[in-house]
Amino acid sequence: MSSWNLDETYKTTAGSVAAGRAGTGPDLMLAHGWPWSSFSWHRVIPELAKFFTVHWYDMPGYGQSDKLEDQRTSLDVQGEVFAEMMTHWGLSKPSVIAHDFGGATTLRAHLLHGCDFEKYLLMNVVAMRPWGSDFFDHVGRHVDAFQGLPPHIHKAIVAAYITGALVNDIAVADHDALVAPWITEDGALSFYRQFAQADERYTAEVEPHFGEVRCLVKIVWGEDDPWVPLDRGKALHKLMPKAEFATIPGVGHMPQLEKSGAVLKETLSFLK
Numbered sequence: 001m002s003s004w005n006l007d008e009t010y011k012t013t014a015g016s017v018a019a020g021r022a023g024t025g026p027d028l029m030l031a032h033g034w035p036w037s038s039f040s041w042h043r044v045i046p047e048l049a050k051f052f053t054v055h056w057y058d059m060p061g062y063g064q065s066d067k068l069e070d071q072r073t074s075l076d077v078q079g080e081v082f083a084e085m086m087t088h089w090g091l092s093k094p095s096v097i098a099h100d101f102g103g104a105t106t107l108r109a110h111l112l113h114g115c116d117f118e119k120y121l122l123m124n125v126v127a128m129r130p131w132g133s134d135f136f137d138h139v140g141r142h143v144d145a146f147q148g149l150p151p152h153i154h155k156a157i158v159a160a161y162i163t164g165a166l167v168n169d170i171a172v173a174d175h176d177a178l179v180a181p182w183i184t185e186d187g188a189l190s191f192y193r194q195f196a197q198a199d200e201r202y203t204a205e206v207e208p209h210f211g212e213v214r215c216l217v218k219i220v221w222g223e224d225d226p227w228v229p230l231d232r233g234k235a236l237h238k239l240m241p242k243a244e245f246a247t248i249p250g251v252g253h254m255p256q257l258e259k260s261g262a263v264l265k266e267t268l269s270f271l272k
Contacts, residue, residue: 154183
């Protein structure tokens, strides 16, 4: 069975990224979000790989990719890196599944950098203003103070932050794997660096162009998302009225880990 792995490394303009591929068939790229990594797809990759050649990577600053001092990893950079990874893999028109900040990342790649997609599934994405939270804004204003926290307190913050995205329990091993990249020395610094670099102007730049998406689109939303509420998904659909729209009841911000079977049903019915 094909499974999630990170057995490739590619040097992008924003640092080296860890990447993986599995399966055979038409090309499909997965784009994770904040504060996740490509591991967030590990429960859906085996089934997707039965029908597609699935490509994924940890964004610069995330997961097992480079986390460097003074590294820029904001959404403008991530859009450029997505385009670089398409070129690296020789993909002219893959289908794309994007989650959370992966939405803004891939929308920038498509609408600003000329990347063509075959089909495009947006799941609980950050794509339009406003986004963030009071905690998000607070950390962004006090990054130096948070970067100086003792490791055990920092770990507790990361664990609680990740748990706050969920409305269902996930496997303990899955939760631990989501936390793990952020509790190394470089990971802790990178975690808070993401708050500091968050800037709504990078979604503002693409919002006027949502009607110019050049492929079939499906928007899928966990109905009980505590981070990016369902109303945001409905608002996005209004700006992409030709898109399909579906919800997954009883699911929070991480449908691919909370209810992977339902995600696969919505995904495969659209992509195949």
